[in-house]
Amino acid sequence: MSQLVCSFAAYQTIWGILQVAATPLSKVRRAPVPGRGTGRLNAPAFHRNCGPILEVLRKRLGNSSGQVLELGSGTGQHVVAFASELRDLIWWPSDSAEDHVQSIEAWRRDAGLSNVRPPVQLDVRDADWGLGAEGAPPKFGVVAMLCINVLHIAPWAVAAGIMRGAQRYLEPHGQLFFYGPFMRGGLHTADSNARFDALLRSQNPEWQVRDVADLEACGARHGLALDALIEMPANNLTLVFCREGQTGP
Numbered sequence: 448m449s450q451l452v453c454s455f456a457a458y459q460t461i462w463g464i465l466q467v468a469a470t471p472l473s474k475v476r477r478a479p480v481p482g483r484g485t486g487r488l489n490a491p492a493f494h495r496n497c498g499p500i501l502e503v504l505r506k507r508l509g510n511s512s513g514q515v516l517e518l519g520s521g522t523g524q525h526v527v528a529f530a531s532e533l534r535d536l537i538w539w540p541s542d543s544a545e546d547h548v549q550s551i552e553a554w555r556r557d558a559g560l561s562n563v564r565p566p567v568q569l570d571v572r573d574a575d576w577g578l579g580a581e582g583a584p585p586k587f588g589v590v591a592m593l594c595i596n597v598l599h600i601a602p603w604a605v606a607a608g609i610m611r612g613a614q615r616y617l618e619p620h621g622q623l624f625f626y627g628p629f630m631r632g633g634l635h636t637a638d639s640n641a642r643f644d645a646l647l648r649s650q651n652p653e654w655q656v657r658d659v660a661d662l663e664a665c666g667a668r669h670g671l672a673l674d675a676l677i678e679m680p681a682n683n684l685t686l687v688f689c690r691e692g693q694t695g696p
Contacts, residue, residue, distance in 0.1 A: 486553035488522040488546070492596065495681065497528050500595065500626055503677055503685050504529060507622060513590035514539060516616070518571055518609060519597035523551030527558040529593075536591075537562050539584040541569040571608040578616055589616050595626045598662075599644075602653040607665055613690060614669035623671060623688040626679065630658040637682035662686065 508515070512535045517526050520540035530538040540551045540563070551566040567583055569576055579586030592613055598606050613623045628640045635641040640656055647654040663673045666688045675687040 485557070486549055487557065488550035490522045490524060493522065493524040493528075496595075496626070496679070496683070497525060499679050500525070500685065501529060501532060503624070503679075503687075504533060504593075507624075507675075507687060508533060508536060508591055511536060511590050513537070513618070514585055514588045515591045515593060516584050516589055517541060518569070518592060518594045518612075519543070519601075520551050520566060521547055521595070523547070523554035523566065525593075525595055526551065527554050527560060527563055530560050530563045531558065534560075534562055537564065539564045540566040541584075542566065543568065543570050571612055572604050573608070574611070576612055576616065586616065588618065589621060590618050591622045591624065592617060593624045593626075597627070598625060598657045599627055599647060600651075600654050603657075606657065606662060610662075610665050610669040610671060610688075613671055613688065617690040619690060619692040621690045622674070623666075623690070625662070625686040625688075627683055628656045629662075629684045629686065630656055632660065633658060636684075640682050659684070659686065662688075 514537045515529075516539045518541055520526055520542045523540055526538050526540040530536070540555070542548050542551065545568065548566045548568050555563050555565065564584070565582070567577075576583075578584050578589075592609070594609060609623070613621070617623065628636075628643060630636070630640075630644075635644065635656065644656040647656065659673075659676065666673060670691045671688040672691065673686060674689040675685075677685040677687070679685055
C-alpha cells in the first residue's frame with residue numbers, strides 16, 4: 448500500500464488548511480503534541496473524533512467479546528483509547544507504514560493495556576492477510592474490523608481489499624466500521640467536504656471522498672450488508688456493515 452504510506456501527512460496538511468479556513472482566528476490554536484520525542488505521533492483529528500466514535504462502538508460492541516482488527520491505525524491513539532474503555536475485546540492495530548507501526552507500538556507500551564496486541568504491518572490489498580500466523584491476529588474470532596479516515600486517502604483497491612478481507616475473516620454477523628467523510632447519492636453532505644474532495648483529487652487522482660452507494664455495492668459483492676449509517680460531527684459518517692451469517696471459507 449505504498450500510496451497510503453505518505454498519505455497521512457498529506458491528509459493532515461489538507462484537512463488543516465480547511466479547518467483553519469473555517470475557524471475564526473481567535474479560536475486557532477497549535478495542536479498539542481503529547482509524547483514528543485517518545486516516538487508517539489499525534490493526530491489532531493483524534494482529539495476531535497475519538498469521543499463520538501467511541502460512543503458508536505459502545506452501542507454496537509459494548510456487550511461483545513472477541514477480537515477487533517483496526518485497519519490503517521495511523522498514530523495508534525484510537526486503538527489504545529478504545530481498548531481502555533472496551534476491555535472485554537482484544538484489539539489488534541495494523542498499518543502499512545513502518546513509522547506508523549512504530550508509533551502504534553509506542554502508544555501501546557505507554558498505555559500498558561493487556562488487551563492491545565502489538566501492531567502488525569498489513570497491506571489490505573493482499574488476498575491473504577496472514578491472519579493466524581505467529582504474531583498476527585487470529586484467523587477466527589474476529590467480531591469487528593475498524594477503519595478510520597482511510598478510504599478517502601487511498602486508492603479504491605484499498606476499500607475493495609477491506610471488503611474482501613472482511614468477508615474472509617469476520618465471524619458471521621461480525622461488524623465492519625468505516626468512519627470519515629462520504630458522499631450520498633453522488634452529492635457531498637457539506638460544502639466543506641466538497642472543497643476537501645477537490646483538494647484530495649489535486650494531491651492524487653486516486654484519492655477522493657467515497658460514495659456510500661459504491662461501498663454498499665462493493666460490500667454486497669462480498670457478503671456484507673450496510674446495517675447502519677450514523678451521522679457524526681463535522682459532516683462525517685460512520686458506516687456499519689454486517690457480515691452475513693454463512694460460515695467462512
